[in-house]
Amino acid sequence: MNSVFSFARLGALLIKEFIQMRRDRITFAMMLGVPLIQLVLFGYAINNDPKSLPAALVATSNDPYTRAIVAALQTTGYYRFDHVAQSAAEAEFLISRGDVAFVVTIPADFARRVESGNSPQILIEADATDPAVASGAISTLGTVGSQALLRAQGTQEAAAEAAKGQLDVVVHRRYNPEGISQYNIVPGLLGVILQMTMVMMTSIALTRETERGTMENLLAMPSSPLEIMMGKVLPYLAVGGVQVVVVLAAAKLLFAIPFTGSMSLLLTAVLIFVLALVLLGYTISTIARTQMQALQLTFFFFLPSIMLSGFMFPYRGMPDWAQIFGEIFPLTHFLRITRAVMLKGAELPAVATEIGWLVVFVALFAGVALVRFRRTLD
Structure with a gap:
């Protein structure tokens, strides 16, 4: 028997790996889905010279x-x-x-x-x-x-x-007579940074408990699913508040971004947006079985969200079907609010519709998370 290399042993290892790949359906779907999404978005939806x-x-x-x-x-x-x-x-x-x-x-x-x-x-x-x-x-x-x-x-x-x-x-x-690109990008970065950190961190909230073997202790506590969910997501609201302060300070001190609107209106929108994000991350954690799966699902959400929200490419330059698809992401509505409040000085009537959509996302993600928690853990 050759102790250095054996085709039989290699074949057995390959069969084992393919079986493992078939069992991990989320990873397999990511391998096929992400390239397909990139192809469709870059090929059809992205347009740097918007018309109509x-x-x-x-x-x-x-x-x-x-x-x-x-x-x-x-x-x-x-x-x-x-x-x-x-x-x-x-x-x-x-x-x-x-x-x-x-x-x-x-x-x-x-x-x-x-x-x-x-x-x-x-x-x-x-x-x-x-x-x-x-x-x-x-x-x-x-x-x-x-x-x-x-x-x-x-x-x-x-x-x-x-x-x-x-x-x-x-x-x-x-609102931007000099055509300075930072005036458009930096307010949008507030939403992108919050989305990347809040969703990613809360998406591993429950899977981390399972992998560390502490889920049984969590379930043994006399706490309702709602209390567990709030205990998991509320600490990240404080983290999001720190990030907001850092980004707004950098926008003013480093990039001299004008702020012509109401700070209280912007902070209210930020609070609702962050709450929607942490609830979305918690919903992902009720679906994923491992932390790796949670991060993969998070990445699967990030890609179309950033591309179709109007952050990287002009929103109105996309075809109608892509604009409709982009409306399902909280980031799309939050970018409109931040740019309207910071650059245009918009008041509540001008952004009330977008804030309303963020409230809908909060209710939707909270409901789905509670239902998923009951089905998988109770």
Whole structure:
């Protein structure tokens, strides 16, 4: 018998390993699922040049020149006018809440200025919290608008007329006029850091007890499933509070991120978000059998969450199905809240819907965790 190498022994070890792999279904699913998710997300969902961006129109006239400008902007593929604001205040609320990426204002004397060649103007207000979203759409404005007016006047063929009465497009890059990418990334990092640490640490809460052999002691205590769950997740709320202080301090001191909104509103949203995360992690711990499985499930959740939430890539650049899928992640809603409060100075009415979704996630994860705990441990 060869003591150095034996094909028979190697074959037995391979068979054993394949049987073990078949038993560990979560690991096997991760090996097949993660590459497939990466392929689909990077291939179909990720787009750094978003098109068909929602826009609001503020116009008191319906003259041919106004219609020509609106039609020309829609033809570029960047603008989708699905809101007609009756006033500037209504348009301001839409852009502060994030319902639209642009507000196009055409003044009442626009047609008269066009016909008299007196430098007609339109105002484009762009939500520049994400510079990548606004840059492509803004770069096409001047040429497209001027050509649309010349076609409406019937003078497109005359080069001299192209210079006469040139359209003046006034662009206001709201909330981030310098186009500084850190203004968009750093507020988002608050949510990403909290998600990575809170979900990961609480996901091993119960599996750690099982692997250490202390689960029996935990079950022997005169505690209800709700009390055990609260005892497991509440300490991490304090850890999350420390992380919030560190990230906000770094955002102000290191990156000079402006903070124009209500600190109390932001902290309230952070509290609900962290509670949702720790409950999600606890839910994962009731599903996984080992700490390795818990960490694998956590990673399986992280990948689509970060990619589809609008942190790494423009949310509005994704296809409709990817945007719908992205709505199921708490991070998506939290990023909207942090950017709206910190950069736009948004108040509660503007972010109430997103906070409501976070509350729904808290209730959902808590309910699932309690049901799973009863089924597996009682």
